[in-house]
Amino acid sequence: MLGFLNRLLGRAQGVPEQAVAEPEPLDRADVVHQIHVLARGGFHSEVSALTAVVEDYLDPDRLDPEDRRWVEAEVERAFETKRADEAVWPAITDFDRLVAAFDALTATGIVALHRAGYTRSDGISDAWEVYHQGREEGVEARGFAFYHGQDVEAVGDGGLYLAFGAFDERDEMARRIGGEIVSAVEAQGLGTRWEGDVDTRILIWPIDWRKRSPVD
Structure with missing residues (x-):
């Protein structure tokens, strides 16, 4: 009863019950x-x-x-x-070739993730999460490769960057992982640019980004 009277008094004094946000x-x-x-x-x-x-x-x-x-x-x-x-796209697009490359990498112990988060740090976190989940299931992984949401947004410029690394965090192993990624991508007919520097991401160039959207 008191609550009703308070609301009634508020209306009488011109006080709105709930503020409405401006559009x-x-x-x-x-x-x-x-x-x-x-x-x-x-x-x-x-x-x-x-x-x-x-x-x-x-x-x-x-x-x-x-x-x-x-x-x-x-x-x-x-x-x-x-x-x-x-x-009117071809049956196999460059994205399908990238999927095939990532599947091949996964089969060899490299965690390969599509659109892993939105930033590089998101992608690294996702890769380590998959690594730990795999270990709990008895699956060991040596390294990782991924691209993130910002990379997808920028892919219209003609190239796609791949981050990579080794789970033992050794440069020697990371360089080996990078080489395997390049080989797997090029085996699918895609070009790459990478000079072997573990601190530089691998660039897939060129890539005609055509990924079919999921259906609701």
Whole structure:
């Protein structure tokens, strides 16, 4: 009863029950760019891309309903274009060749991860997590290779960087791992640039990034 009277008194005094957040100004050109980055990357479906844009890139609590409908329409349009492009892609793309290279590396004891987190530190953390999980299951790994989310965003420039290393953290072993990665990638018909420096990432160059998007 007291709570009801307090709310009633608040309304009488013009005090709102709950503050409503002001709509967030929307930079539509930037949002379109973000949507196309997600669609081109190929790791998001239409639904997950919409979720990523609305909840991670924008503030869903401050998104105007009209703007949200516009975002939904732009995501739908971007993925319709992507699906149309995919329909005329060759059966085997450079991404499929990269998958084959990573599968071959995994079979030889090198943890090879696609889009491992968003940054290099994320990727290293993911690689070590897989390493420890493998040891618990009796599987030993010698080293790792990965690319992360920022690398996927930049792949439109024509190249993809691969980070690598050895779990025993010795430069000699890391250099050997790097050489094996280069060999596995080149065996699939992709080119590489690497001078044997353990502190320099391996560049796959060129690479025509065509990854088919998952279906919801």
